[in-house]
Amino acid sequence: MIMQRLPFLSALAVGTALSVLMAAGTPAMAKTPADTLVEGFAIDDIISMDPAESFELTAGEVIGNIYSQLVRLDLSDTSKVVGDLAASWTVSDDGLTYTFKLKPGLTFASGNPITAEDFAWSFERMVKLDKSPAFLLNQFGLTGDNVTEKVKALDPSTLTMTVDQPYAPSFVLNVMAASPISAIDKKLVLPHVKAIPVDATNKYDNDFGNGWLKTNFAGSGPFKLREWRANEAVVLERNDRFYGDKAKLLRVVYRHMKESAGQRLALEAGDIDVARNLEPGDLAAVARKEGLNVTSAAKGTVYYISFNQKNPNLAKPEVREALKYLINYDAIGATLIKGIGEIHQTFLPKGQLGALDVNPYKLDVAKAKELLAKAGLTDGFSVTMDVRNTQPVTGIAEAFQQTASQAGIKISILPGDGKQTLTKYRARNHDIYIGQWGSDYWDPNSNAETFTANPNNADDATFKTLAWRNAWDVPDLTAKTKAALLEKDGAKRAAIYQELQQAVLDSSPFALIFQQTEVAGLRGNVNGFKLGPTFDTNFVAPVSKN
Amino acid sequence: MSSTTMSESVRAGRPFHVRAWPVAIGVLRFAGVVITTFLGLLAVTFFIGRVIPVDPVLAVLGDRAPASAIERTREAMGLNLPIYQQFFIYVRQALAGDFGTSVLTTHPVMSDIARVFPATIELATLGTLIGTSLGIPLGVLAAVKRGTLLDQLVRIIGLIGYSVPIFWLGLLALLVFYAKLGWVAYPGRIGIAFEYSFTPITGLYLIDALWQGEWEVAVDVFRHIILPAALLGYFSMAYISRMTRSFMLNELGQEYIVAARAKGLSEARIIWFHALRNAAVPLVTVIALSYATLLEGSVLTETVFSWPGLGLYITNSLQNADMNAVLGGTIIIGSTFIGINLLSDLLYRTLDPRTRA
Numbered sequence: 001m002i003m004q005r006l007p008f009l010s011a012l013a014v015g016t017a018l019s020v021l022m023a024a025g026t027p028a029m030a031k032t033p034a035d036t037l038v039e040g041f042a043i044d045d046i047i048s049m050d051p052a053e054s055f056e057l058t059a060g061e062v063i064g065n066i067y068s069q070l071v072r073l074d075l076s077d078t079s080k081v082v083g084d085l086a087a088s089w090t091v092s093d094d095g096l097t098y099t100f101k102l103k104p105g106l107t108f109a110s111g112n113p114i115t116a117e118d119f120a121w122s123f124e125r126m127v128k129l130d131k132s133p134a135f136l137l138n139q140f141g142l143t144g145d146n147v148t149e150k151v152k153a154l155d156p157s158t159l160t161m162t163v164d165q166p167y168a169p170s171f172v173l174n175v176m177a178a179s180p181i182s183a184i185d186k187k188l189v190l191p192h193v194k195a196i197p198v199d200a201t202n203k204y205d206n207d208f209g210n211g212w213l214k215t216n217f218a219g220s221g222p223f224k225l226r227e228w229r230a231n232e233a234v235v236l237e238r239n240d241r242f243y244g245d246k247a248k249l250l251r252v253v254y255r256h257m258k259e260s261a262g263q264r265l266a267l268e269a270g271d272i273d274v275a276r277n278l279e280p281g282d283l284a285a286v287a288r289k290e291g292l293n294v295t296s297a298a299k300g301t302v303y304y305i306s307f308n309q310k311n312p313n314l315a316k317p318e319v320r321e322a323l324k325y326l327i328n329y330d331a332i333g334a335t336l337i338k339g340i341g342e343i344h345q346t347f348l349p350k351g352q353l354g355a356l357d358v359n360p361y362k363l364d365v366a367k368a369k370e371l372l373a374k375a376g377l378t379d380g381f382s383v384t385m386d387v388r389n390t391q392p393v394t395g396i397a398e399a400f401q402q403t404a405s406q407a408g409i410k411i412s413i414l415p416g417d418g419k420q421t422l423t424k425y426r427a428r429n430h431d432i433y434i435g436q437w438g439s440d441y442w443d444p445n446s447n448a449e450t451f452t453a454n455p456n457n458a459d460d461a462t463f464k465t466l467a468w469r470n471a472w473d474v475p476d477l478t479a480k481t482k483a484a485l486l487e488k489d490g491a492k493r494a495a496i497y498q499e500l501q502q503a504v505l506d507s508s509p510f511a512l513i514f515q516q517t518e519v520a521g522l523r524g525n526v527n528g529f530k531l532g533p534t535f536d537t538n539f540v541a542p543v544s545k546n
Numbered sequence: 547m548s549s550t551t552m553s554e555s556v557r558a559g560r561p562f563h564v565r566a567w568p569v570a571i572g573v574l575r576f577a578g579v580v581i582t583t584f585l586g587l588l589a590v591t592f593f594i595g596r597v598i599p600v601d602p603v604l605a606v607l608g609d610r611a612p613a614s615a616i617e618r619t620r621e622a623m624g625l626n627l628p629i630y631q632q633f634f635i636y637v638r639q640a641l642a643g644d645f646g647t648s649v650l651t652t653h654p655v656m657s658d659i660a661r662v663f664p665a666t667i668e669l670a671t672l673g674t675l676i677g678t679s680l681g682i683p684l685g686v687l688a689a690v691k692r693g694t695l696l697d698q699l700v701r702i703i704g705l706i707g708y709s710v711p712i713f714w715l716g717l718l719a720l721l722v723f724y725a726k727l728g729w730v731a732y733p734g735r736i737g738i739a740f741e742y743s744f745t746p747i748t749g750l751y752l753i754d755a756l757w758q759g760e761w762e763v764a765v766d767v768f769r770h771i772i773l774p775a776a777l778l779g780y781f782s783m784a785y786i787s788r789m790t791r792s793f794m795l796n797e798l799g800q801e802y803i804v805a806a807r808a809k810g811l812s813e814a815r816i817i818w819f820h821a822l823r824n825a826a827v828p829l830v831t832v833i834a835l836s837y838a839t840l841l842e843g844s845v846l847t848e849t850v851f852s853w854p855g856l857g858l859y860i861t862n863s864l865q866n867a868d869m870n871a872v873l874g875g876t877i878i879i880g881s882t883f884i885g886i887n888l889l890s891d892l893l894y895r896t897l898d899p900r901t902r903a
Binding site: 033040131215256259261262265 | 604649650728733737742850851862866
């Protein structure tokens with residue numbers, strides 16, 4: 001009988017032993033080191049650390065901290081730019097040639113001097129590699145065939161770039177501030193350039209060091225990339241050769257953590273200093289907790305619901321307008337996006353040149369019914385909606401489904417993984433889609449071009465904007481969007497964008513819902529952490545810890 | 547019966563080829579099963595990869611790539627070829643042991659797996675050890691005390707293990723043991739303070755730390771692994787204890803138990819040395835299956851605990867249509883399954899004399 005009791009006793013003994021072992025380690029040991037900032041951050045969207053290849057939000061933030069550009073956004077007034085590596089710049093009278101003068105005595109983290117030649121090569125490789133960010137330079141008329149002619153180093157400190165049309169200088173400079181257009185250490189990368197055979201898919205005989213730069217570093221920012229382990233961590237170390245104010249901390253670790261709840265627990269326990277993906281509930285809890293702080297910044301990302309014009313019901317102007325009256329903006333703002341966004345019904349985010357800050361639509365079922373009756377759809381209709389299975393879009397879609405049903409519109413939600421819904425959206429196979437658009441660069445053209453330009457509405461078009469994805473054929477607005485690019489007068493340019501926003505508000509298949517606010521939870525001992533207006537301006541160099 | 551026949555044939559000195567044939571057939575059959583399983587694996591992964599409505603080009607170029615780049619990459623990846631040609635290329639490369647490069651991590655798939663698999667092995671092994679060391683005694687206890695309050699208690703513990711979502715239980719456990727009590731560490735496998743000073747050898751951090759005599763690191767690693775491992779162990783225990791109970795009940799009703807009791811053996815000796823020894827035979831398969839499930843099925847645990855293991859790697863790759871990584875991962879899981887099955891088969895034969903023929 002004694003033996004029979006043993007299993008229970010042994011289980012108890014094992015349990016006790018485990019508890020003692022667990023308690024033996026002091027919790028304080030796991031806390032973050034004083035010279036290191038540890039951020040809990042979902043970093044699984046990173047595909048490369050090469051500025052000429054990577055264009056994802058998280059990678060953009062890292063690249064913004066480890067590379068430098070010619071110019072940068074003025075964080076105190078984001079409709080302007082200031083010099084970063086460039087001391088000054090001029091635009092020729094015909095508006096086609098930009099000349100940049102570099103600051104003297106600049107060096108890369110490797111110790112190599114930063115010259116205009118490095119920039120000329122960085123531009124050349126970006127255009128010739130033709131990865132996602134290449135379009136930033138393609139839009140100035142730079143192609144693989146002409147880039148070495150159009151972008152030249154006149155001497156070690158003078159770079160010229162010739163564009164194909166007299167664009168608004170504010171447009172050109174705003175684009176130049178984007179993180180992909182970074183200075184890359186040519187001398188450091190050249191030994192790692194790999195030869196590749198020229199064939200149908202490879203126009204050039206080498207990879208411009210892309211294979212090496214995917215996981216390595218050749219920049220001049222306040223931090224150096226020490227390591228990127230996909231889905232695990234990105235580790236930065238201070239660049240002591242940085243030309244500006246040196247970073248206060250020695251190391252920054254972005255640790256991959258997918259869950260908001262997990263980030264909150266780790267922040268409360270002090271195992272991370274910053275939590276970057278807090279959902280509204282966790283954010284509120286962090287805000288209430290003593291010893292923790294929250295910070296936020298409006299970002300250039302807008303969320304919208306769009307209606308595919310290939311669906312005959314959705315193509316009716318009255319239906320498009322009715323649907324905009326069937327969204328309960330107030331309820332969404334007060335609950336689903338509280339703390340992480342602000343209701344915003346125009347396509348330009350606040351802070352960009354010409355942004356219109358008006359929110360005319362409210363939930364109005366009677367008005368929507370009236371409009372549906374005018375469209376001959378008194379009894380409503382049935383339609384599908386593709387929704388990514390993440391918050392807050394799922395919640396917004398469900399709220400919309402509920403309010404739309406009040407006017408007889410039956411929405412069936414098709415949930416899917418982000419890449420699934422995007423694949424379907426890109427093929428124009430959706431009815432209704434809920435998506436987000438982040439400005440590719442901090443200039444109104446980025447959003448205007450996608451919401452109001454559609455040069456060719458055919459299925460095999462090469463220029464596939466959001467207007468194209470929703471089959472919205474608008475030649476007039478397309479022409480107007482192009483005209484705004486060439487308008488040199490800042491005030492007149494802003495006025496054109498305001499007209500475009502009004503047109504989208506009135507008659508487009510886009511119901512803009514809110515502008516994203518990025519939030520972060522911070523430990524009380526973290527100082528100087530500030531989120532910027534764009535993802536590549538979330539700088540960590542000024543951060544210190546008590 | 548069969549074992550007698552076998553030994554008789556050996557004693558009778560029959561020619562070697564007569565005995566070699568069944569062995570050769572057995573080996574061939576096994577090889578056949580392995581090859582068919584692998585080909586099946588290849589076909590299923592390939593076609594699932596083509597059926598899921600995700601464009602693999604998105605994985606290479608990211609979400610914001612322009613149309614021209616998408617078309618060019620599609621061609622470069624061979625996605626514009628007819629599907630049978632794509633399958634042929636896929637099988638040919640896989641048979642040559644070339645799993646290519648993961649588009650997501652940009653590393654060769656095999657080096658990625660070599661990095662993430664030890665994390666999963668360590669977690670699953672500790673989980674199985676916990677599950678087995680608690681599950682068997684609990685199952686025996688429940689069988690011996692059948693129908694009592696104790697039996698009901700074990701049943702309820704098992705039921706919770708079966709029915710509560712691991713995701714929820716994981717967060718709850720984090721809240722209690724990590725956030726409130728501070729007993730365990732989180733997130734990941736090792737504290738940030740040691741991450742860049744500790745150099746693992748085998749990738750099994752606990753063993754590496756002990757091997758190198760890094761006691762502080764070992765404690766830190768243990769505090770990281772114990773909660774997810776205990777959680778996996780709990781689910782494994784739920785399964786093992788139920789199965790042990792049922793095997794034990796079966797054995798306790800056998801005639802040899804009555805005979806043992808009639809011989810006057812102590813109850814403890816009957817339970818532990820007679821009944822459990824016989825129940826252990828089918829239990830081996832149960833434990834092996836449970837171990838294999840933990841090796842490939844701990845995705846949610848890995849997500850909750852930010853554990854950089856194979857489950858997380860394959861899930862991420864699948865969501866991103868990173869087919870090279872999915873294929874490599876699937877082959878590794880498939881091989882592990884086959885390996886564990888083979889091992890449990892051998893153990894089964896060792897434990898059960900009747901199967902030795």
